[in-house]
Amino acid sequence: xxxxxxxxxxVQPGRSLRLSCAASGFTFSNYGIHWVRQAPGKGLEWxxxxxxxxxxxxxxxxxxxRFTFSRDNSKNTLYLQMxxxxxxxTAVYYCAKDAELGxxxxxxxxxxxxxxxxxxx
Amino acid sequence: xxxxTQSPSILSASVGDRVTIAxxxxxxxxxxxxxxxxxxxxxxxxxxxxxxxxxSGVPSRFSGxxxxxxxxxxxxxxxxxxxxxxxxxxxxxxxxxxGQGTKLDxx
Numbered sequence: 001x002x003x004x005x006x007x008x009x010x011v012q013p014g015r016s017l018r019l020s021c022a023a024s025g026f027t028f029s030n031y032g033i034h035w036v037r038q039a040p041g042k043g044l045e046w047x048x049x050x051x052x053x054x055x056x057x058x059x060x061x062x063x064x065x066r067f068t069f070s071r072d073n074s075k076n077t078l079y080l081q082m083x084x085x086x087x088x089x090t091a092v093y094y095c096a097k098d099a100e101l102g103x104x105x106x107x108x109x110x111x112x113x114x115x116x117x118x119x120x121x
Numbered sequence: 122x123x124x125x126t127q128s129p130s131i132l133s134a135s136v137g138d139r140v141t142i143a144x145x146x147x148x149x150x151x152x153x154x155x156x157x158x159x160x161x162x163x164x165x166x167x168x169x170x171x172x173x174x175x176x177s178g179v180p181s182r183f184s185g186x187x188x189x190x191x192x193x194x195x196x197x198x199x200x201x202x203x204x205x206x207x208x209x210x211x212x213x214x215x216x217x218x219x220g221q222g223t224k225l226d227x228x
Binding site: 043106107108114 | 166170212219221
């Protein structure tokens with residue numbers, strides 16, 4: 001199982017950024033995928049889930065209305081569109097595979113290496 | 122949101138020691154709890170789920186216990202490779218919060 005994030009970088013407050021997560025080594029369309037972030041030197045914060053079939057998305061209150069999670073099961077790739085970015089969104093963003101087949105169990109058995117997003121003027 | 126509180130925040134122990142990390146939930150989460158290990162500069166790794174089920178490939182010196190609001194992660198004999206920060210996470214209902222972490226090092 002491999003999850004590879006990309007798309008991080010430095011962005012000004014109020015601007016947008018799109019992260020990608022390429023998945024391999026498992027039946028992609030059978031599992032929900034999450035984003036979990038970690039601010040520098042801080043703990044972990046769950047950000048969003050997209051269900052295995054893409055029919056449902058759930059977001060933390062801190063990003064609801066600003067972030068959109070999508071998936072392309074034909075490409076085994078996920079996307080996190082982040083709009084109206086704030087300095088407090090600065091973090092390493094990890095994509096993480098849901099541990100249970102065909103459902104959203106909300107614990108994570110495989111993680112990517114993470115991509116750093118820095119929101120600063 | 123359900124709050125998760127870990128103790129201690131920092132822990133120093135000797136190789137071979139039995140180490141216990143506690144995690145308390147602000148309300149009942151049944152046994153919907155996971156533990157992760159994170160080494161510096163790396164992604165977290167799942168150790169335990171459903172409070173006491175060991176993830177495949179995790180050394181048997183790790184074990185989890187507890188239910189309702191009180192949980193523990195135990196390392197039966199501390200090894201140098203166990204130096205890391207450990208996080209608990211609840212996955213009950215609509216709350217998926219992590220504890221603040223316990224940083225473990227070797228004396």
